[in-house]
Amino acid sequence: MRGKLIVFEGLDRAGKSTQCERLVESLRSEGHRVRHMRFPDRSTPIGQMINDYLKGQSEQEDHVIHLLFSANRWEAATSIRADIEAGTTIVIDRYYYSGCVYSAAKNNPILNLEWARHPEEGLPRPDICIFLDISPADAAKRGGFGGEKYENQQMQDRVRQLFSQLQSSSEKDDFATIDAGGSLDEVQLNVLQVAWRAIERVDAEGLPLRFVQPW
Ligand code: Z5A
Ligand code: MG
Numbered sequence: 345m346r347g348k349l350i351v352f353e354g355l356d357r358a359g360k361s362t363q364c365e366r367l368v369e370s371l372r373s374e375g376h377r378v379r380h381m382r383f384p385d386r387s388t389p390i391g392q393m394i395n396d397y398l399k400g401q402s403e404q405e406d407h408v409i410h411l412l413f414s415a416n417r418w419e420a421a422t423s424i425r426a427d428i429e430a431g432t433t434i435v436i437d438r439y440y441y442s443g444c445v446y447s448a449a450k451n452n453p454i455l456n457l458e459w460a461r462h463p464e465e466g467l468p469r470p471d472i473c474i475f476l477d478i479s480p481a482d483a484a485k486r487g488g489f490g491g492e493k494y495e496n497q498q499m500q501d502r503v504r505q506l507f508s509q510l511q512s513s514s515e516k517d518d519f520a521t522i523d524a525g526g527s528l529d530e531v532q533l534n535v536l537q538v539a540w541r542a543i544e545r546v547d548a549e550g551l552p553l554r555f556v557q558p559w
Contacts, residue, residue, distance in 0.1 A: 354476035472542035
């Protein structure tokens with residue numbers, strides 16, 4: 345059986361990294377072979393350029409940084425595909441949905457959501473995207489913003505709006521939205537249920553890995 349592609353998305357402090365780790369651990373304990381990834385992957389030369397940008401140590405034109413985020417996924421695309429074919433499940437902390445909405449949230453008149461999505465076409469498409477939904481009030485309870493580029497309220501408000509636009513697009517079936525405002529264990533239980541359902545569906549219906557299609 346092929347591996348599955350499971351992605352976590354959501355706003356800042358929604359708990360993506362925490363729940364991603366918990367899911368990886370729990371799938372491994374059930375005997376699944378699992379690879380844990382995150383984007384941006386700051387360990388590659390492209391990822392280091394992204395890191396410098398996010399930390400305010402370099403400037404990049406909006407399209408340039410957008411394409412670097414996308415290239416950072418493309419440099420991993422072949423190995424994602426190979427691992428899935430070989431039976432390894434991949435759990436990813438942020439993916440191309442973040443890529444589209446954060447760039448489009450800058451309100452650059454020549455970088456809208458549609459433009460932002462083009463370079464992502466052809467990437468492996470998730471079997472499920474677990475969207476951790478958190479209110480600004482609940483996010484605020486988890487501490488203030490960090491010092492990185494997009495960590496401010498105005499940007500987060502636009503990102504929230506664009507995520508819901510994406511969730512009502514032709515990609516809507518990719519998303520399973522979970523209330524991320526509960527306790528760590530409550531959220532984890534819901535995450536596990538969604539992940540198991542997605543895994544069982546792929547196996548029961550023999551679904552092949554899909555790729556991101558043009559809108
Ligand atoms: N970006 C982009 O522009 N284009 C792209 O293509 C991609 C990304 C892929 C860096 O991402 C930035 O890059 C990001 C989007 C942009 N910009 N912003 N903003 P990142 O993934 O490296 O960002 P991060 O700082 O690692 O993650 P995060 O989103 O801010 O947080 P999180 O992973 O969702 O949350 P967490 O670290 O798991 O939890 C946050 C805190 O809350 C922590 O103290 C936890 O213990 C606590 N927590 C978590 N869950 C709970 C519950 N349920 N109850 C109470 N407390 C909780
Ligand atoms: Mg995180």
